[in-house]
Amino acid sequence: MRQKLLLTILLSLTLVTCGKRSDVVELHDWNFGGRARLIEFLRNRVYSFEAKNPGIKVIQSDKSWNMIREILYADFAAGAGPDVMNTHSNFAAEFGEAGHYYPINRFPDFETVKQWYVPHLMESTRYKDNYYGLPSSAIAFVLVCNRELFDREGIAPPKTWSQFREASKRLTKDTNGDGVIDQYGLVLMGGDKGGFAYRTIPFFFKAGADVMSEDLKTIMFNSPKGIAALKLFADMYQIDHSITPGFLAYGHSETNDLVSGNKAAMSIEGPWFRGMVSDKSPGKDVYVVAIPVPDDMIDQYTTAPTLQDMVMYSINAHSKHLNEAWELLKYLRNEEADMYWITQDLGATATTKKALASPEARNVKDIDLYINELNHARPWPPHPSMIAIASNVFTPYCQKAIVGELSPKAALDLAAKEAQDIIDEKK
Amino acid sequence: MRKLTPYLLLAPALLFTLFVLVYPLVQNLINSLSDVSMITGNSGWIGLHNYQHVFEDTLFWRSFRNTAVYAVAGTLLALLIGLAFALLLNIKLGKFSSIMGCLYTVPWVISPVVAGFAWKWLLNDNFGIVNYWLSSVGIVPVGTSWLGHPGTALLSVMVARVWQFYPFAMVMFLAGIQSIPQEQYEAAAVDGATMVRRFFYITLPNLRAVGSVLLVLGVIWSFNDFNMVFVMTRGGPMNTSMVLPVLVREFSFVHFNLGRGSALSMVIFMLLTTLSFLYLKLVSRGEQA
Numbered sequence: 001m002r003q004k005l006l007l008t009i010l011l012s013l014t015l016v017t018c019g020k021r022s023d024v025v026e027l028h029d030w031n032f033g034g035r036a037r038l039i040e041f042l043r044n045r046v047y048s049f050e051a052k053n054p055g056i057k058v059i060q061s062d063k064s065w066n067m068i069r070e071i072l073y074a075d076f077a078a079g080a081g082p083d084v085m086n087t088h089s090n091f092a093a094e095f096g097e098a099g100h101y102y103p104i105n106r107f108p109d110f111e112t113v114k115q116w117y118v119p120h121l122m123e124s125t126r127y128k129d130n131y132y133g134l135p136s137s138a139i140a141f142v143l144v145c146n147r148e149l150f151d152r153e154g155i156a157p158p159k160t161w162s163q164f165r166e167a168s169k170r171l172t173k174d175t176n177g178d179g180v181i182d183q184y185g186l187v188l189m190g191g192d193k194g195g196f197a198y199r200t201i202p203f204f205f206k207a208g209a210d211v212m213s214e215d216l217k218t219i220m221f222n223s224p225k226g227i228a229a230l231k232l233f234a235d236m237y238q239i240d241h242s243i244t245p246g247f248l249a250y251g252h253s254e255t256n257d258l259v260s261g262n263k264a265a266m267s268i269e270g271p272w273f274r275g276m277v278s279d280k281s282p283g284k285d286v287y288v289v290a291i292p293v294p295d296d297m298i299d300q301y302t303t304a305p306t307l308q309d310m311v312m313y314s315i316n317a318h319s320k321h322l323n324e325a326w327e328l329l330k331y332l333r334n335e336e337a338d339m340y341w342i343t344q345d346l347g348a349t350a351t352t353k354k355a356l357a358s359p360e361a362r363n364v365k366d367i368d369l370y371i372n373e374l375n376h377a378r379p380w381p382p383h384p385s386m387i388a389i390a391s392n393v394f395t396p397y398c399q400k401a402i403v404g405e406l407s408p409k410a411a412l413d414l415a416a417k418e419a420q421d422i423i424d425e426k427k
Numbered sequence: 428m429r430k431l432t433p434y435l436l437l438a439p440a441l442l443f444t445l446f447v448l449v450y451p452l453v454q455n456l457i458n459s460l461s462d463v464s465m466i467t468g469n470s471g472w473i474g475l476h477n478y479q480h481v482f483e484d485t486l487f488w489r490s491f492r493n494t495a496v497y498a499v500a501g502t503l504l505a506l507l508i509g510l511a512f513a514l515l516l517n518i519k520l521g522k523f524s525s526i527m528g529c530l531y532t533v534p535w536v537i538s539p540v541v542a543g544f545a546w547k548w549l550l551n552d553n554f555g556i557v558n559y560w561l562s563s564v565g566i567v568p569v570g571t572s573w574l575g576h577p578g579t580a581l582l583s584v585m586v587a588r589v590w591q592f593y594p595f596a597m598v599m600f601l602a603g604i605q606s607i608p609q610e611q612y613e614a615a616a617v618d619g620a621t622m623v624r625r626f627f628y629i630t631l632p633n634l635r636a637v638g639s640v641l642l643v644l645g646v647i648w649s650f651n652d653f654n655m656v657f658v659m660t661r662g663g664p665m666n667t668s669m670v671l672p673v674l675v676r677e678f679s680f681v682h683f684n685l686g687r688g689s690a691l692s693m694v695i696f697m698l699l700t701t702l703s704f705l706y707l708k709l710v711s712r713g714e715q716a
Binding site for chain 2: 069070073074076077094098178180181182190191193244245246247248249250254257258261263388391392396399400403405
């Protein structure tokens with residue numbers, strides 16, 4: 001009886017194995033982060049791709065945006081990982097250098113595909129002589145102002161650092177008269193190391209400070225302009241007390257709660273924030289303006305660079321199905337797909353010329369501001385260690401300066417020294 | 428064949444142990460003596476260099492101190508609270524005692540990750556109920572940032588850890604109290620001993636074995652606790668609540684230096700092995716008694 005049972009199981013297993021279709025190519029597509037409606041769109045897009053390409057089956061997985069590096073490095077180190085994935089565009093340097101991303105410029109139709117995108121956004125996916133992804137979800141960091149609080153105070157969103165500091169001071173107040181401050185001018189996202197760096201560096205850029213030299217050999221964020229940018233935040237925290245005292249513990253959720261709940265008047269954010277606020281507090285409106293510039297640079301208010309971030313779709317260099325992955329990549333990011341970034345609020349700006357020039361784009365809130373800021377914005381320098389430096393070196397030292405443990409100059413000098421050691425070690 | 432049978436029966440368990448315990452441990456030891464990075468791969472044998480780096484890192488010593496405080500002080504506090512609740516539950520009040528017993532054990536059955544998120548919201552400076560209560564009676568100022576202030580972050584995580592661990596201590600102490608022979612109390616009562624003296628001269632000495640085991644177990648578990656700290660503070664602000672398990676993650680998966688991460692985890696392993704031997708010794712002493 002037992003032998004019969006064993007034989008039946010073995011036969012069934014053999015039949016199942018034989019029955020597997022060997023002519024179907026399986027692609028693994030990992031989607032990191034994104035709002036629910038974006039994930040839904042991507043699922044439908046993949047189903048549509050499969051219908052048009054019956055020989056390709058796509059297995060989709062959703063992963064945490066905050067753990068991109070850990071997840072991908074663990075998989076790449078084991079020679080595994082997905083065929084297609086979306087990551088920050090500044091991973092082009094890190095994963096391109098390490099040989100984990102496939103240079104998509106090797107595909108014969110790349111030059112045609114490249115023409116779909118806004119040129120400087122396409123350039124953000126380039127590292128040295130290769131392109132490592134197709135652009136998706138462009139982001140320019142801006143200042144989001146709580147409209148209700150600004151209107152109530154009768155002030156306009158700030159354009160210069162003095163106005164910014166003054167607005168933050170005026171909007172820091174005890175609103176219910178119990179003697180305790182319950183509304184702050186600015187909220188910073190200090191509990192997320194990466195998020196914090198992404199929100200402070202736009203002020204460095206607007207002041208004209210560089211993170212690294214052009215040749216990517218020297219750290220430069222401790223220049224006088226960089227120190228002035230950090231001092232601005234330190235003074236607001238230590239002298240004006242106009243930054244939320246608990247900012248070191250805040251992530252996305254807390255920041256959103258504070259603005260939505262009228263406990264903070266300003267936050268440094270990207271195109272996702274308007275939607276987040278209205279999801280949390282329906283009907284609530286915000287002013288979205290460019291990051292303020294130093295007073296003596298007011299003439300450059302609309303042209304000084306902010307931080308540009310972007311998502312890109314890339315191919316694993318170890319994929320066994322490079323051509324099929326390329327077809328999927330193009331389908332996910334072609335001009336037709338990009339229109340979804342115009343017709344829906346996905347928390348980011350479209351990246352193709354056609355979508356941005358479409359009549360529907362006129363209906364997208366703040367689109368002119370974002371296009372203008374993106375035209376002048378700069379990404380993090382394309383150095384393979386940049387992301388690690390921003391999160392693990394730049395952030396902790398800047399936070400120490402803001403709370404007063406170190407002076408802005410000492411903090412940035414120490415951070416620069418530590419970052420330079422990492423760069424030199426990499427060399 | 429008959430001689431081989433016991434070994435064949437043991438083989439699956441032994442193989443399983445080899446794969447899930449011995450192999451990772453040996454691989455970790457090899458990694459700790461090599462220059463292994465998830466980015467650049469294995470660049471070869473470097474002896475004790477990773478250990479030297481770990482011990483020279485000021486963050487290691489800060490994390491070690493934080494872990495020791497978190498584990499020892501947190502466990503002691505949990506034991507005190509557990510003992511107090513065990514004494515309360517030992518007072519026979521019919522169904523009320525059973526209901527309260529169930530309620531007190533709720534924190535124990537909640538996943539540490541869920542508990543961490545819950546405490547993060549409870550301690551939120553603007554919307555948390557802890558601040559609301561404490562500030563409404565004037566104990567703390569409105570908007571006190573428990574997790575965002577370098578001086579209170581570790582303490583706040585420790586409170587959450589105590590909340591999770593005390594039910595286990597309570598259950599163990601309650602079992603210990605109920606196994607104390609009643610004759611000892613009766614004899615003491617006849618001799619005119621007060622309740623306080625009975626507690627100090629009968630209850631406490633009888634709970635010494637349970638208490639010692641709980642202390643060692645609590646310290647081991649807290650020393651190893653990653654979830655609560657990671658969920659609530661990630662070791663921040665500015666590394667003031669960094670503990671060793673979270674630092675292992677920092678070395679291994681933030682800096683991608685697996686060699687250094689492995690060296691640190693070997694250090695933790697040695698510390699915990701020492702504590703485990705202490706635990707086993709206490710257990711065997713308890714059994715002999």
